[in-house]
Amino acid sequence: MTDYVIRGGELGKARLRVLAQALWPTTRYLLNSAGLSAGQVCLDVGCGGGDVTLELARVVGSVGSVTGIDIDSTKLALAQQEAADAGITNVEFRVLGVDQLRDEAQYDLVYARFLLTHLRDPVAALHRMVKATKPGGVVIVEDLYHGDIIRYPACPALDQHVRLYNQVVRLRGADTEIGPKLPELFRQVGLRQLQLSHVQPAFLEGAGKQIHRITLENVAPALIAAGLATEAEIKALCAELDHFAQNAHTIMSFPRVFQVWAYRD
Numbered sequence: 001m002t003d004y005v006i007r008g009g010e011l012g013k014a015r016l017r018v019l020a021q022a023l024w025p026t027t028r029y030l031l032n033s034a035g036l037s038a039g040q041v042c043l044d045v046g047c048g049g050g051d052v053t054l055e056l057a058r059v060v061g062s063v064g065s066v067t068g069i070d071i072d073s074t075k076l077a078l079a080q081q082e083a084a085d086a087g088i089t090n091v092e093f094r095v096l097g098v099d100q101l102r103d104e105a106q107y108d109l110v111y112a113r114f115l116l117t118h119l120r121d122p123v124a125a126l127h128r129m130v131k132a133t134k135p136g137g138v139v140i141v142e143d144l145y146h147g148d149i150i151r152y153p154a155c156p157a158l159d160q161h162v163r164l165y166n167q168v169v170r171l172r173g174a175d176t177e178i179g180p181k182l183p184e185l186f187r188q189v190g191l192r193q194l195q196l197s198h199v200q201p202a203f204l205e206g207a208g209k210q211i212h213r214i215t216l217e218n219v220a221p222a223l224i225a226a227g228l229a230t231e232a233e234i235k236a237l238c239a240e241l242d243h244f245a246q247n248a249h250t251i252m253s254f255p256r257v258f259q260v261w262a263y264r265d
């Protein structure tokens, strides 16, 4: 069901940590708006390094619990260790693809961030997420639209990175512009009364400004394997992205993040 294009394991987890730190304010606002509260039982689908999973566990507290599932056993083992180090005991990580998810009506809140964009069949995944949700529970998805990343002034290296990223993800049958399609996908799996928001954090400095270079480094093996770029070309692009990011007079944003949620009948 997936052919995940970004490097996993320890390097993949480090990338997700940078992303999670920059996005936590907007993700937290979304989760609160959708009704996250103490005592709930939650599922984080395609949880990666568990950054959001652990935050959910903190909020739901000892009466609630959180399960994170992902196909990357290395990231999950690191996340489990982090939970243990932080004394968080109400979280469980399972190595499981969303296509293998068989839980039925078990969770108050089912969440996925930046998972559907990587799947050949996002509707099937969403369908499983809905089935896992209790009646009255909420399904929440955050996903990307790579069409209009803000950069100022012009940054040809960023344009080339986005072109390459789009090409390699599409070669795997996935969709880098799934964000605005989410409401329609929600309707296809029977969800109604949808809530929609979108955010696009932009940066003058800090880790958020590194995310495109870090992503490029982590899709490099896939780009080289597909014959879309050479190692030398990627190295040069990374250097240009770094140069642009280090200049405090430039602006660089994330791709636009669409946030959609709905309650199961």
Ligand SMILES: C[S@@+](CC[C@H](N)C(=O)[O-])C[C@H]1O[C@@H](n2cnc3c(N)ncnc32)[C@H](O)[C@@H]1O
Residues within 6 Å of the ligand: 001, 002, 003, 004, 008, 016, 020, 045, 046, 047, 048, 049, 050, 051, 052, 069, 070, 071, 072, 075, 096, 097, 098, 099, 112, 113, 114, 115, 118
């Ligand atoms: C871009 S990362 C996002 C991780 C996490 N949701 C976050 O926001 O930090 C996408 C994650 O989806 C996982 N993944 C890809 N295909 C999957 C599948 N079929 N089932 C479950 N997880 C999958 C990858 O291993 C990766 O950890």
